[in-house]
Amino acid sequence: xxxxxxxxxFPANKYIKxxxxxxKTLELACGCGELTKQLREDGVTVVCSxxxxxxxxxxxxxxxxxxxxKTGEFEQIICVDSLELIENPNNVFKxxxxxxxxxxxxxxxxxxxxxxxxxxxxxxxxxxxxxxNFMIKQNGFKVIKTNHFYFIPYLKKTINVPSxxxxxxxxxxxxxx
Numbered sequence: 030x031x032x033x034x035x036x037x038x039f040p041a042n043k044y045i046k047x048x049x050x051x052x053k054t055l056e057l058a059c060g061c062g063e064l065t066k067q068l069r070e071d072g073v074t075v076v077c078s079x080x081x082x083x084x085x086x087x088x089x090x091x092x093x094x095x096x097x098x099k100t101g102e103f104e105q106i107i108c109v110d111s112l113e114l115i116e117n118p119n120n121v122f123k124x125x126x127x128x129x130x131x132x133x134x135x136x137x138x139x140x141x142x143x144x145x146x147x148x149x150x151x152x153x154x155x156x157x158x159x160x161x162n163f164m165i166k167q168n169g170f171k172v173i174k175t176n177h178f179y180f181i182p183y184l185k186k187t188i189n190v191p192s193x194x195x196x197x198x199x200x201x202x203x204x205x206x
Contacts, residue, residue, distance in 0.1 A: 045109065048136045048174065048202040049073070052104035055128070057092060057121070058111030059085070076103075093117060096124040105134045110198070112139050113156065122168035126205055135170060135203040137161075161199060169206050176200035 049068065054075045056065050062085035065077040076098075078088045090097060092115050106125050112118040125135050139156045165172060177199055 045107070045136050045138060045176075045200055048134070048200075049107070050105060050134065052134070053102075054105040054107060055098070055103045057106060057108040057125075058114070060109075060111075062086070064107070064109065092121055096128055098128045100127055101130045102128050103133060104130050105136070107136045109136075109138050110140065112137065119164050119168070122164050122170065126169045129205045131205060133205045134173075135201075135205070137201045137203065138198055140198050156199065158199060161201070165201065165203055170203040171206055172201060173204050174202040 051071075051073050054068065054073055056068075056075055056077050059065050059077040059079045062077055062079075062083070065075045065085065068075045076087050077085055078090045079086045080089065080091050082089045088097065092111065106129060108121065108125075112121060115121055122135075129135065139161060162172070
């Protein structure tokens, strides 16, 4: 497990930290690049990919298109809160499976559909636990661990219901079969 500093990172990143291993890694849709920066400081070899051509981006790539990487090139792929912006997220799972080595890891976070319908968010896709699990199985992955978190931390303290019911995001550690 990698020990990382998460003060400046997107909230989802602190929930995936226990899943990240020191392996050759691809971060899909890396955004501002803070996670990649922290991983590199901790000695992880990371390729940073995003649709925007920013200074910290190693490979400019649209996740709606086939991935430019070779089959079996990576041991670990991270995709934090990006699948909801993709027109065909199933293709991301398919391509991730292709470019991962055997038994490689795919770390994914997605917002739950329950809390995002009829909001101002411009998401192309919405996920329930059942829909994401279907894509996981359909594309040759098995679930190793799951987690969930709240985008609004005080929510879990103010409402007395099981935590998984109100979780705003789902976190998955997957392994290629």
